[in-house]
Amino acid sequence: MKKIAVIPNYTKDTEYTYTKRLLSYLNGKAQVVMQEKDRIDGICADFSSGDVFENCDAVIVLGGDGTMIRVAEAASAKAIPVMGINLGKVGFLTEVETCDMESACQRLLAGDFAVEERMMMEIALESGDTYVALNDLVIYKSDAPMIETEIYAGEEKVSEYMSDGIIIATPTGSTGYSLSAGGPVADPAMNLFIATPICAHTLSARPMLMSEHKSITLKLLGKGGKSARLQVDGMDRCVINSGETVTIRRAKRTFNTIKLVQQSFYYTMMAKL
Numbered sequence: 001m002k003k004i005a006v007i008p009n010y011t012k013d014t015e016y017t018y019t020k021r022l023l024s025y026l027n028g029k030a031q032v033v034m035q036e037k038d039r040i041d042g043i044c045a046d047f048s049s050g051d052v053f054e055n056c057d058a059v060i061v062l063g064g065d066g067t068m069i070r071v072a073e074a075a076s077a078k079a080i081p082v083m084g085i086n087l088g089k090v091g092f093l094t095e096v097e098t099c100d101m102e103s104a105c106q107r108l109l110a111g112d113f114a115v116e117e118r119m120m121m122e123i124a125l126e127s128g129d130t131y132v133a134l135n136d137l138v139i140y141k142s143d144a145p146m147i148e149t150e151i152y153a154g155e156e157k158v159s160e161y162m163s164d165g166i167i168i169a170t171p172t173g174s175t176g177y178s179l180s181a182g183g184p185v186a187d188p189a190m191n192l193f194i195a196t197p198i199c200a201h202t203l204s205a206r207p208m209l210m211s212e213h214k215s216i217t218l219k220l221l222g223k224g225g226k227s228a229r230l231q232v233d234g235m236d237r238c239v240i241n242s243g244e245t246v247t248i249r250r251a252k253r254t255f256n257t258i259k260l261v262q263q264s265f266y267y268t269m270m271a272k273l
Contacts, residue, residue, distance in 0.1 A: 002031060003030065003032075003033065003056050003057050004026065004032055004058050005033050005052050005056045005058075005059045006022065006026075006032055006034050006060050007035070007059060007063075007067065008034075008038055009064070012063050012088065016040055016042075018085065019043065020043055021101065022062065023045055024044075029109055032045040032046065033045060033046045035052045053075060054078075056078075058083060059071060059080055059082040060084075060085065060105075061083070061085065062085045063087050063088060064087060065084075065092055066088070067087075067094070068257075069135050069234065072120070072132075072233070072255045073133075073134075076120060076132070076134075076251075076253045076254060076256070077253065079253070081115050081256040082255070082256065082257055083096060083257075083260070085097075085098060090175075092265075092269075092272065095261050108258065115257070115259065116188070116189070116257045117254040118134060118170070118171075118188055118255040119170050119171060119191045119192075119251075120132055120133060120134050120250075120254060121133050121193070121249065122250070122251040122252075123137055124246070124249075125238070125247075132251050133173075134170065134255050135169065136176060136177055137168045137231070137232055137246070138165055138168075138177065138231040138232075139229070139230055139240060139246065140165030140198065140228060143226060143227055147163065147164070147165065147220060147221075147228050148162050148221040149161050149163070149166050149221065150219040151216065151217070152216065152218075153216060154214040159195075163197040163200040164198040164199040165198040166195065166196070166197050166198065166218065167181055167183065167194075167195070167198060168194070168218070170193065171187060171191070171192060174186040174188075174194055175273070178207070181197070181198050182207060183207040184207060185273075192209055192211065192212055193210040193211075193248065194207060194209060194210070195210055215247055216249075219245045220241065220243065220244055220245075222242045227241045228240045
């Protein structure tokens, strides 16, 4: 392990305590690179104003699951494995606790770890814009009490929702917003989509598990709001107008997480939810 990118979260590590501790341990053991915007006094690292992931062997993230999600697109594009040090509350993706930080880094440097591949989704708009998401896509109301959305699996219409919105989640995203909206939890080793309506105005509306092998198309209908907002992995992206469609497919790339702890996803779920 020669070159490691370190991504801190200074809103969680407000005194830079864990960031400095991590960099102190890595000093002299590997080349460490950080983004120029994260430069602070008293740390030993190289700083880059360009692509911080270029030629990196691994990424270490200090923060919560949200911090991991924010690096997922860039890290997955280069197939770089990511290790998360948990400074958040839940920590499904950031499995290393701060008390184990040095021992985890020792194993990382020695190559003593496994890599878990997480499914990602590719999102295509009629405008030609595309996005890649690890967690979820959300279409939600913006100018009306509710919106009406059709959902298709391939060419086949499978449901229609009058609701506050709809979530399409990966198994990784099943423990996030989708869970709060009543969706099921999925083992992150699985490959599937979860379609979960948000506050649907009907007794028959239920979440659905959908195949990874078929594209999913969401169409915003004119009944209800004339437009809606599109959110990808927690970030607002654009407005979707009535009649427009959003197409979701399984991405060719995966998000590769570094696994050091032997405990199962189900153990983590029972302990943290």
